[in-house]
Amino acid sequence: MSLQRLAPWFGFLFGLALSCLLALFFNESPLHVLKIVTTSFLNSKFDFGLTLFYTTCFIFSGLAFSIPLRAGLFHIGAEGQLTISAVVAAVLGSILPTHNWFGILIIFVITALTGMLSALIIALFKYYRKAHEVVVAIMLNFIFAAISTWLTINHFQNPNSQNPETAMIADQFQIFKSDPLKIYFDQSPISLFFIVAVAICIFLYWLEPKILYFQVIKSYGANRQANQRFGFSEIKILATVMLLAGFFSAFIGLTEVMGNTYQYKLGFSPAYGFLGIAVALLARQHFLGLIASSFLVAILHKGASDLDLETQFLTRDFSQVLQALIIFSVAASYFFFSRKKIKVESEVTK
């Protein structure tokens, strides 16, 4: 494996080391911080289950980022899509009159459609208005957050709570409460969605080299003009990648609502959508790599959240600083290791 392929991992380690050193400013021992960050997921079965729950969400958000990136789109809209999907799932779960498998199917299908359609907006803006996907996604993130808050507080507020959250979904829909994984991990947030996420990654890894359209998407990302000259439809490519991205974003909402809290809680996502960018970049968009990098980022996320409890001076906010430093280092490593690659004309064959 070339040095360049390992670049993001160097970045990761560098970021981790840097943030541990930062702890010195707070009179904390860097080694102590490092120990908490890297080992707190092993404290108990529950902790491990929680880490796997994070892994699940990161896998989905990593997928939601890495598929559009194949077409050259920098998709940062997963956060908005997962929020609106979670609200839709929670609302459907609490108002649907049919409490059977058909009802569950409806929740899954409509939630997935919500995610997909909300992501499709980005593709439409990009194609018809030539708007940059990042700008549209940022706007939509705010809009979806506002809609979700409004729906939750004004229409579907949990009558039994003063926190901004929707009512619980019907008991019959809480099927993942008794799934074997949850039971094994002492009722931690993990659910069978973890298996689904891993299976999707493996399936996509197997499928990607076999499907023509994946190559079409990749070629669009590699050279848009040549792709057009080959006669491929631009809107079809944009719509496909965004619909897929929205589909996976919606699964984060489902993982939370159907498999963890059984309701929508305002601000449930610790920026899964954005951390998914780091996950995907770490894995270099490799579908199997996503599983590993998601697990790694999940460990870190779990460890960083525990800093508040385990150290004297560090607060929860520090965990965000830590994560930001790591994402920054990973991104910087791409630049650092590829700047020498600027080539005039490829000379390998000469």
Next chain:
Amino acid sequence: MTIAVEFKNLNKTYGAVKACQDISFKIKRGDIHALVGENGAGKSTLMNLLGGLEQADRGEILVHEKAYHPTSAKEAFACRIGFIHQHFLLADNLTVLQHLILNWPGQKLFSLFSNSKLLKKVETFVKKFNWTIDLHAKINQLSVGEQQCVEIIKALLANPDIIIFDEPTAVLAPQEITHFLNFLKQLKSEGKTIILISHKLTEIQEVADQLTILRHGRCILTSETSKLSLLEIAENMIGQKLVYAKDEFQAIEKKQNLIFIKKISLPLRRNEILGVAGIEGHGQGLLIQLILTEAKANSVSFADIPEDRLKFALFEGMSLRDHMILRHPQLSQYGFIRKKHATAVTQKIVEDWDVRPRNIDLLAGQFSGGNQQKFVIGRELFHHPELVLAAHPTRGVDLGAQQMIHAALIKQRADGKAVVLVSSDLDEVLKLSDQYVILYKLKLFGPFKKQQLSETEIGQFMTGSHPHQKKYQLGALT
């Protein structure tokens, strides 16, 4: 005479590919020194070593008899070595002047900058070499020839002593080429040392004092140009006797129309090569678009050999097999790739067209320009299309490949295909086409039969100064 550059046992390898092997030769100060060789012979690699873009594995370069180990292009500039690349390194959305400001050697970050000094200097160049160039035009509004001028001015601003030109005439019209060769002589008369990489041997014979022939990464010989005949140069490049393919250019009388393009009242006929001559930037791109649209509308299968392979025909990060799969739907079934089939046909194209190295899993960007072009043509002709649209098919490719491509076009014609050949190389158009049209400012003139016009007249049509220009107008592209 003193020596400007000396290469001593220079070696450079990329993985298993030996790009330069023990290359040693000297370049005299004040000479025009040509570097010739087939694609992949190691010319560009050698110049990249001199230009500081790559570092040698072994060996030494001496510049003005002093050891020289550049680690970046910047260091090469500092040693007064200028490099004008085959593919221009210009930012499309900047103006000429902004570009030159960026490259102005006296420029420091945050220093207050006065345009006047730069303008003065640029104007002296422009005047000296008799160029017309709008300094406030954006790069993407300039013709290729003008873009080259910008590249040259960029390099000259640093007042280089040694100037490397990589395939400078590949993109120029005939008049521009003559102009350019005079310009080289002018630079020489000012005492500059010029290294010229070119595939056009006649040009080399015209201007170069010395030449070095490279083959498969080795230096074959260095000699005075006047001592070698064209044939000797060509044979040394290829390493074997040059056998000209028999021109199977037989007159075919009855020709059927394949498509008729109403807008410009131009029929594309089977068994015919229609040449399109004209200075670049006069509507070639639009004409190609128009023909492609018509072909699609009439469901005529076509080969599209585009004017700029890197922009329109290749995905640098994808393998040759992936290109075949993308271009030819029959290599997939129900959306699934037929990998074995795709591998077999790609391998065959690579072998038939002598694309080197013969590894279909290598990325397109890892092949040299000529090999990329051979692959593109092989790929496009794979499905035996009715219409072959070839834009500058031999741009920047070596003699052997040129012959191969010309032979392929002639064979397409014999097989009953309609061929459109767009080229800024007038010789190519005149040699290959049954009849030709001339483009000038988005208007088409013609069609002309082979010997109908003298070269001067063609030149007049290309520049819009022919007295009977209007009489021959076919239609406009706008």
